[in-house]
Amino acid sequence: MNEPADPIPTGILATAKQSWGDLFRWKQRVSVVNAHGETRAEWVSPDPIQNxxxxxxxxxxxxxxxxxxxxxxxxxxxxxxxxxxxxxxxxxxxxxxxxxxxxxxxxxxxxxxxxxxxxxxxxxxxxxxxxxxxxxxxxxxxxxxxxxxxxxxxxxxxxxxxxxxxxxxxxxxxxxxxxxxxxxxxxxxxxxxxxxxxxxxxxxxxxxxxxxxxxxxxxxxxxxxxxxxxxxxxxxxxxxxxxxxxxxxxxxxxxxxxxxxxxxxxxxxxxxxxxxxxxxxxxxxxxxxxxxxxxxxxxxxxxxxxxxxxxxxxxxxxxxxxxxxxxxxxxxxxxxxxxxxxxxxxxxxxxxxxxxxxxxxxxxxxxxxxxxxxxxxxxxxxxxxxxxxxxxxxxxxxxxxxxxxxxxxxxxxxxxxxxxxxxxxxxxxxxxxxxxxxxxxxxxxxxxxxxxxxxxxxxxFGPEKRGRRFETVVLGAQDEITAKATALEDGLEKPVEGGSVEVEDASKGGLEKEVKV
CATH class of the missing domain: 1.20.1250.20 (MFS general substrate transporter like domains)
Structure with missing residues (x-):
């Protein structure tokens, strides 16, 4: 289990302040979502230098x-x-x-x-x-x-x-x-x-x-x-x-x-x-x-x-x-x-x-x-x-x-x-x-x-998502975006908050898939 971290804020100034502080920390803050849909932030150590x-x-x-x-x-x-x-x-x-x-x-x-x-x-x-x-x-x-x-x-x-x-x-x-x-x-x-x-x-x-x-x-x-x-x-x-x-x-x-x-x-x-x-x-x-x-x-x-x-x-x-x-x-x-x-x-x-x-x-x-x-x-x-x-x-x-x-x-x-x-x-x-x-x-x-x-x-003062996985998008996520888009066009709801996050694969202990929410 990685060291817990404060969650990533949504405000521009708060995000900029956090990004500035993270610049001076060796570990990187990432957001993870477990199999139950629960979100948390963790400090992840960077990869060691490889040949x-x-x-x-x-x-x-x-x-x-x-x-x-x-x-x-x-x-x-x-x-x-x-x-x-x-x-x-x-x-x-x-x-x-x-x-x-x-x-x-x-x-x-x-x-x-x-x-x-x-x-x-x-x-x-x-x-x-x-x-x-x-x-x-x-x-x-x-x-x-x-x-x-x-x-x-x-x-x-x-x-x-x-x-x-x-x-x-x-x-x-x-x-x-x-x-x-x-x-x-x-x-x-x-x-x-x-x-x-x-x-x-x-x-x-x-x-x-x-x-x-x-x-x-x-x-x-x-x-x-x-x-x-x-x-x-x-x-x-x-x-x-x-x-x-x-x-x-x-x-x-x-x-x-x-x-x-x-x-x-x-x-x-x-x-x-x-x-x-x-x-x-x-x-x-x-x-x-x-x-x-x-x-x-x-x-x-x-x-x-x-x-x-x-x-x-x-x-x-x-x-x-x-x-x-x-x-x-x-x-x-x-x-x-x-x-x-x-x-x-x-x-x-x-x-x-x-x-x-x-x-x-x-x-x-x-x-x-x-x-x-x-x-x-x-x-x-x-x-x-x-x-x-x-x-x-x-x-x-x-x-x-x-x-x-x-x-x-x-x-x-x-x-x-x-x-x-x-x-x-x-x-x-x-x-x-x-x-x-x-x-x-x-x-x-x-x-x-x-x-x-x-x-x-x-x-x-900007964001960084080093190590983000590109492999797959979870099934159904695209349909949800389409539904959100249709609703937006019809004026039925506001845009959802958030963006791309990482899904934790407990069997591998890593971050494997991307979910769009």
């Missing part, structure tokens, strides 16, 4: 297949996005526009990703993970080709807006497919590896940019490569089966029989989980500013303020995001043992401490090293996010909830690159040659410091 190789061996062949396909989809998605951001200078020359104008395309892409996340995430929960992802990846490849053939800047912006709509559908289905089959104690490590698909996509895009050279027209070659990756992943996904979690849920009658029922259930979940939704959107807004502010304009910063050529800036970008891949994997793994929130807070704090070393050095080597270590901690914090969002998600909406909250945060933070470019191009500092240069370094440094502080504060 990461042994954790990887826990995944079956099926687990690895689903993880790899989800990882490849997320990597191709990131390559598609960064094919534009790392070639801002080339595109500005090609369309004879300012770099701030070109970053408008980034803003539009991020702005419309939330719409795609909602549409394809909900489709993933209703129709499965497979075909929404196939459609996403194939259309993304076609839109990359359409970007190449955009003759005017207006056409370019229109295509990138449509690209954002379909890009938004990838994240939720990819992480749900990749992580929902993983063993519980391996999810921190696998979450860290999965999130680095984003950084790997950046590295591959930077490698492609380095390979094609610095001539203006070469940006099109990078986009052709991006199109091939997206279409290739979409075709490969066709030959793999549907998610077993979705198949099991459908066999158990957990899927709505029509669109109206599905939307009623969605409204019921939002009525019960609105506080969690708002919290996750705020958190993901900070995180998306964190990522885009510290990376989207970094290549431009090195070329304009630090005087590097295309090749040197590309090599420095590759090493910078290599640090992101390493940091995200390691810190995501450690979050399984030290806690999701502690891992995020420590990573954000260390990244803030490294800001001066990140923007002040001169030369390719120094900028590569400082970029490596800053992104080690920026993406280290990000490495915790996929599993953290999945653990906070309502069980029946684990495909849509992470994607929607992530992409709404993306939508709110969508002007990040445009803001950085606008401020930097209107503020001048002394460049490496002694001539005035756009103030990209100071702009990114101040913004990243503010954002890292926001992440630390938001995370410190």
């Amino acid at each position: 990461p190789i042994s954790l990887l061996w826990q995944l079956s062949l099926r687990d690895w297949i689903f993880f790899i396909v989800g990882f490849c989809a997320w990597t191709a998605d990131a390559f598609d996005f960064h094919a534009l951001s790392i070639q801002t200078v080339k595109l500005a020359d090609y369309y004879d526009r300012s770099k701030t104008d070109i970053s408008t395309a980034i803003t539009l892409t991020l702005l419309l990703r939330s719409v795609g996340a909602a549409a394809f995430g909900l489709a993933g929960d209703r129709f499965g993970r497979k075909w929404p992802m196939v459609i996403n990846m194939l259309v993304l490849g076609v839109l990359q080709i359409a970007t190449i053939y955009s003759q005017t800047f207006s056409q370019f912006l229109a295509v990138r807006s449509l690209f954002g709509l379909f890009m938004g559908g990838v994240y939720g289905n990819a992480i749900a497919m990749a992580l929902e089959h993983c063993p519980v104690n391996a999810r921190g490590l696998m979450s860290g590896i999965l999130q680095q698909g984003y950084s790997l996509g950046y590295v591959l895009a930077a490698c492609a940019n380095l390979g094609v050279g610095g001539a203006v027209e070469t940006w099109k070659t990078v986009f052709w490569i991006a199109a091939g990756l997206s279409i290739g992943v979409g075709v490969i996904r066709i030959f793999f089966p549907e998610s077993q979690q979705f198949i099991d849920a459908k066999r158990s009658g957990h899927q709505a029989t029509d669109a109206a029922s599905f939307w009623r259930e969605t409204k019921a979940i939002l009525a019960q989980e609105w506080k969690m939704c708002i919290y996750c959107v705020i958190l993901m807004t900070w995180f998306n500013y964190y990522s885009h502010t510290s990376q989207d304009s970094y290549t431009t910063f090195m070329r304009t303020q630090k005087g590097l050529e295309n090749a040197g800036a590309s090599r420095a970008s590759i090493l910078m995001k290599t640090g992101a891949c390493v940091g995200g994997t390691i810190i995501g793994y450690l979050s399984q043992f030290f806690g999701r929130r502690r891992a995020i807070i420590v990573s954000a704090f260390l990244s803030a401490c490294l800001i001066p070393a990140w923007i002040l050095p001169q030369g390719e080597r120094s900028l590569s090293a400082s970029g490596f270590f800053l992104q080690f901690f920026v993406q280290g914090a990000w490495g915790v996010i996929p599993i953290h969002l999945n653990e906070l998600s309502p069980p029946a909406f684990r495909s849509s909830f992470p994607g929607i909250t992530y992409q709404v945060g993306n939508m709110i933070s969508s002007p990040s690159a445009q803001i950085v470019n606008a401020i930097a191009e209107s503020t001048w500092v002394k460049g490496v040659t002694g001539e005035p240069a756009p103030a990209y370094g100071p702009t990114m440094g101040v913004a990243t410091a503010i954002i890292a502080t926001g992440i630390m504060v938001t995370t410190a």
Whole structure:
């Protein structure tokens, strides 16, 4: 029997106060429900640190297949996005526009990703993970080709807006497919590896940019490569089966029989989980500013303020995001043992401490090293996010909830690159040659410091459900949600209190199943 704990409160301030106190306790507070429906809170000791190789061996062949396909989809998605951001200078020359104008395309892409996340995430929960992802990846490849053939800047912006709509559908289905089959104690490590698909996509895009050279027209070659990756992943996904979690849920009658029922259930979940939704959107807004502010304009910063050529800036970008891949994997793994929130807070704090070393050095080597270590901690914090969002998600909406909250945060933070470019191009500092240069370094440094502080504060007062089981939803729970939703729609009753809790399996002495109440 674990040590009893005070129950988890329902009020926002009371929950924040309790979360702050729990941050300094090694054991984690969890809610459990016994076979008689009685609820209590307990202190549960975190898992001991395990050999990461042994954790990887826990995944079956099926687990690895689903993880790899989800990882490849997320990597191709990131390559598609960064094919534009790392070639801002080339595109500005090609369309004879300012770099701030070109970053408008980034803003539009991020702005419309939330719409795609909602549409394809909900489709993933209703129709499965497979075909929404196939459609996403194939259309993304076609839109990359359409970007190449955009003759005017207006056409370019229109295509990138449509690209954002379909890009938004990838994240939720990819992480749900990749992580929902993983063993519980391996999810921190696998979450860290999965999130680095984003950084790997950046590295591959930077490698492609380095390979094609610095001539203006070469940006099109990078986009052709991006199109091939997206279409290739979409075709490969066709030959793999549907998610077993979705198949099991459908066999158990957990899927709505029509669109109206599905939307009623969605409204019921939002009525019960609105506080969690708002919290996750705020958190993901900070995180998306964190990522885009510290990376989207970094290549431009090195070329304009630090005087590097295309090749040197590309090599420095590759090493910078290599640090992101390493940091995200390691810190995501450690979050399984030290806690999701502690891992995020420590990573954000260390990244803030490294800001001066990140923007002040001169030369390719120094900028590569400082970029490596800053992104080690920026993406280290990000490495915790996929599993953290999945653990906070309502069980029946684990495909849509992470994607929607992530992409709404993306939508709110969508002007990040445009803001950085606008401020930097209107503020001048002394460049490496002694001539005035756009103030990209100071702009990114101040913004990243503010954002890292926001992440630390938001995370410190927020919830954590490390170790939550994803395996099954108790039979009948979906019917209860549907009934609640119908009643809500008819104005017959108020939304029920509570959310997902854990059921205690006395025979195993652990927490095995999730119940939605």
